[in-house]
Amino acid sequence: MPTSHHFAYVAVENAVWRSAISETLRQRSWRVEVRASGFDLLEDLCDLITNERPAIAPDLLVIDRLARGCAGTTIAYGLRELGVRIPIVLVGTSEPAAATDHDGIVQVFGPRAATVIARLVRPPAVSDPASASRLRGS
Numbered sequence: 001m002p003t004s005h006h007f008a009y010v011a012v013e014n015a016v017w018r019s020a021i022s023e024t025l026r027q028r029s030w031r032v033e034v035r036a037s038g039f040d041l042l043e044d045l046c047d048l049i050t051n052e053r054p055a056i057a058p059d060l061l062v063i064d065r066l067a068r069g070c071a072g073t074t075i076a077y078g079l080r081e082l083g084v085r086i087p088i089v090l091v092g093t094s095e096p097a098a099a100t101d102h103d104g105i106v107q108v109f110g111p112r113a114a115t116v117i118a119r120l121v122r123p124p125a126v127s128d129p130a131s132a133s134r135l136r137g138s
Contacts, residue, residue, distance in 0.1 A: 006121070008060040009044065011035040012091050012113075013067060020114035021062055021091075028121050030060075038063055038070035045075075048084050058086055062117065065092035065107060076105045089117060 008025050010032055012018040022032045035041045041063065042049070048057060063072030076088045080103055087104045096107040108116045 006030045006059045007033070007056060008062060009033050009035055009041055009058050010062045011038055011041040011067075011072070012062060012064050012110075013037070014064075014091075014093075014110055017091060017110045017113055021117055024114040024118050025060075025121065028118070030121065033058075038067050038072055038075050042070065042075065045079075048079070048086075049082060060121065061086055061088045062113070063088065063090055065090040080105070087120075089113065089120070 006029070008030050010018055010022050010025070011034070012021060013036075018034065022034060025032045033044070035044065041061070045058075061075075063075055065072050072088070072090045076090060079086065079088070085104060088106070090105060090107045091110050091113045092107060093110055095109045106116065106120070
């Protein structure tokens with residue numbers, strides 16, 4: 001099995017969507033850490049939030065757009081205010097008013113999330129390991 005060079009957190013409550021998203025990433029050789037909620041995700045992101053250098057920083061965050069107690073929108077825009085530029089996919093239970101991709105924050109409708117993520121994280125070509133960095137805008 002190939003070694004994963006990319007790492008994503010997935011904090012999506014809907015089990016079907018979470019499973020589809022996680023499997024999509026794993027099929028593209030991403031390491032996936034699933035978290036039960038945005039609160040659990042924040043605990044893992046403390047080093048980024050406090051400007052420390054985490055041992056392993058994620059390459060992608062996939063979070064429920066709206067959630068009990070800690071919405072993904074709050075996490076996403078809070079990270080941007082702190083200067084953290086990790087790409088973020090916000091998964092919603094309804095269609096966003098418009099397809100949005102603002103400042104590396106993409107909002108998607110839950111049933112289509114895995115398909116959208118598959119397009120965003122195409123596996124890097126062996127001869128071009130930097131190709132997966134397209135999410136970071138590099």
